Amino acid sequence: MKKSILNLRLFNSQVHSRNVESKEKWLGYLFGPCGALLLNAIMATYLNVYYTDVLKLTAIWGGAFLVMFPLASKIIDAVTNVVMGYVIDRTRTKQGKARPWLLLSAPLVAISGILLFTVPNADLGVQAIWVTISYNLFYSFAFTIYNMSHNLMCPLSTRNTVQRGGLSVFNQISTIMMSGIVVALIFPMAIMPFLGVDKSKWILVMSFFSIVALPLTLLEYYFTKERVTEENVGKEEKKIPFLVQLKVVLSDKYMIIMLVYFLIYTIGTTLKNIGLVYYCNYVLGTYNDGVTQMLVSVIGGVPMGIGIFAVWPLAKKFGKKNVTVVGFLLYALGSAVCWMAPRSLPIVLAGQFIKNIGGLPCAYVFMALFADGLDHIEWKSGIRCDGMAMSLYNIIAVATVGIATAIFNALLSGAGYVAPELVDGVTVAAEQSKTVNDVITFSFVGLETITGLAMAGLLLFLTVEKTIGKKQQKIREYQKAEALARGEEWEEPEVKAAKEEEAFFVESEEIFRQELKLKCEKKGLNYDEELQKHIDKVSLKRKKEAEKKNKAKEKEELRLRRIEEKQREKSARLTPEQRGKKEEKARIRAERDEKKWQEELLKGEAYRAKIQAALAKRTK
Structure with missing residues (x-):
């Protein structure tokens, strides 16, 4: 990517405020990510079904292909994640260091998503080659670029932990909304019964979702802003060697805890996601009945929707880590309830409800904790290692997906899984053996009983948020000292951002007036009158924005006063x-x-x- 190209106004972010704006939350962190995240959620749940039930790739090498190719592919994926992290940390553009790659990923994700399903009608050997190449184009290349840059948007958005936490919640709402509404509700009820094992229908539907990801990813690009990166704009930064960054990240206890936590979480979640369709088809319900999977996913997932409004206030009051630890204890309890009676729909639904209540904190606040960890590393070492830390995070994500997929397919094949057949245009599913059903049940409900307890115990040692405010203040002091040592005049990032925001406003107004003059000349309008209308409109808008900010400030001050009054009243008693x-x-x-x-x-x-x-x- 050429720096000169990204300097063009065409590529500028539509977010200009030094504070997080509403349009940034809704367009950049909620709706924008929906496209790529929806596509990925569909792949996580249904791509393996396409391979086993539609393409019948279990016939290749006695099932060994579906074990070996995910493992080999994830080795490639792990390497590309490291490379991508290295590249992001060395990207210096006006648009930031992660956002340019978000822009590039938009067409790549759409094209490679289509290629995943357009497997030619050839012999199994040719199909195996196509599957391997297309799988790596999507996961090892296109989605790696997207996921790395997307996951850095929240940590790089701002140092304000409250605003950053809010963005983390919006980001996770996007993930939950897509997996909860489309993948969990619409797919099993309407799309899967329609698809069956008809390859042409799979290609049509998956191509649609791939194409939808393109404009939405562009929306995410244009409505995000890297305020943390902008703190160092114009400053000549040191080139940090790869091994130094790796050492800094891997020698930090908080980052190790979070990476190990994420490893355990991803193994459990991936096996559950892969096992969901098989569990609902063979253990709890019948093949693509359109109801069982919907009930398990939606009714069990209701807390994910309700919890949007509760989780962040609880995290602010009791601490992100403390709420997450308690959540994982509920997570394990709910999974255990399902495991005790895996064929009883009412009990499974109740267990899933409990489990998902427990899963709320990790779903909505983990990236805020991860961002605290990145700030901690910067305070401790003087190095910003966003790309390196995120590459390790993504290596875990992609490697465990490959490992979990390989394990699941090996267990299915070893247990004697029989794929359904298309007979006279109708999908006919075979009855599976008890061994196959036991494998599926453990994957969906059993494993997360164990991983929930393990994660709760591990996170007890994560105390990074306790002193993060003091560390962020020290970072600011270091930045000021370095600027003065270089003979530069220090300017607080908030002040600098405010000046840039005002400069952008002035520039925008100048462009508008030039365009207005041409418009008035063309249409015979009175320029002064039209300009005055615009000035009045802008003045009113800015007045309302100022009033809104003042009301928010007054509301926060009132909240703090009430807390103090309650404490005084309690103390007086x-x-x-x-x-x-x-x-x-x-x-x-x-x-x-x-x-x-x-x-x-x-x-x-x-x-x-x-x-x-x-x-x-x-x-x-």
Whole structure:
């Protein structure tokens, strides 16, 4: 990508505010990602069904092809993720370092998505080659580019943890909305019974979803903004060696915890997603009955919709980590309920409901925790490792998908799975053996009982959010010191962003006036009158925006005052002795926390000095 091309006004973000805007939330983080995420959700649930039931690739090498090719493909995918992370961290453009790749991914995801299903009617060997190439074009190339850049949008959007948390929620709503409404409701009820095992229908429907991803990904590109990246615009940044970044990320305890957590979570979720269709077709219901899968996914997933409004307030009150830990205990409990009676629809629905209540925090706030981890690494080392950290995150995502798919297909093949047949235009499914059904049941409900408990225990050690505010303040101090050392005048990022926002407004107004003048000359309108109408309209709009910001500020101040009043009232009801004990406990806790922070600060500054010295030595 040439920098000069991305400097064109055509490629500028439509978001200009220093604060997160409503259009950014709704268009950039909610609706924009829907296209690619929907396509990926469909693939995660139904691509393996297309391979086993439509193409009948279980016939190749006695089922070994569907075991080996996902594993081999994910090795390639892992490599491309590392390369992509390296490339993103070295991308320097006016549009940021991740957004340009989001733009490139839009047509690539659409084209490769179509190729996944347009497998030629040839012998099995030719089909196997096509499947392998198209699978890698989509997952190892196109979707890797999209997913890497998409997942960095939230961490790079702002350092404001409240706004960043809100964007994380919107981002996850997009994921849940697509998988919950289309994949869980519309697909099993209407699309799958229509598709059956008719290849031409699969190609038609999947091509439609692939094409839809293109304009929506462009929407995500134009309505996102990398405020964190923009803090260093115009500053000559050091080239950070790949191995140094890798060491910094892999030596950080918080990042290790989050990556291990994500590994466990992805293994459980992937096997569940792959097993869902088979479980509903053979264990709980009948083949493509259009009802069972819908009930399991939608009724069990109702909490995902309700929880949108509850999870972030709870996370702000009790902490992102604490809410997530409690959630995973419920997650394990719900899965255990399903496992105890896997053929009872009422019990399975109740268990899925409980499980998905527990899954709310990890679904909506994990990326906010991950962003806190990236800020922690920057504070500790002086290096921003977004691309490297995200490449490791994505390696786990793609590698476990391949491993889980291979394991599931190996278990199915080994247990004696029999694929359905198309007889006189009608799909006829075989009755599976008890061994096959047991494999499917464990994949869908059994494994997540174990992974839920494991994740709850692991996250107890994740305390990154406790001091993140202090660390972000230190980052600002380091940035200021570095600017002054270079002989530059320091300007707070918020002030700089405000000036840029005003400059953009002035530029936009100038362009509008030029265009208005031409329009008035062409249509015989009074330029001064039309201009005054515009000025009045803009003034009213800006006045309303200012009033809205002031109301939001007043609302937040009122909320804080009410909290203080409640605390005072609660304290007034205590006896002097009780109040004294409470204050003493608070003092001891504050001293303990401050002592821990000073110890962490001392270690962090020593580590930062070590890394910076190593970088300085490399540049000599």
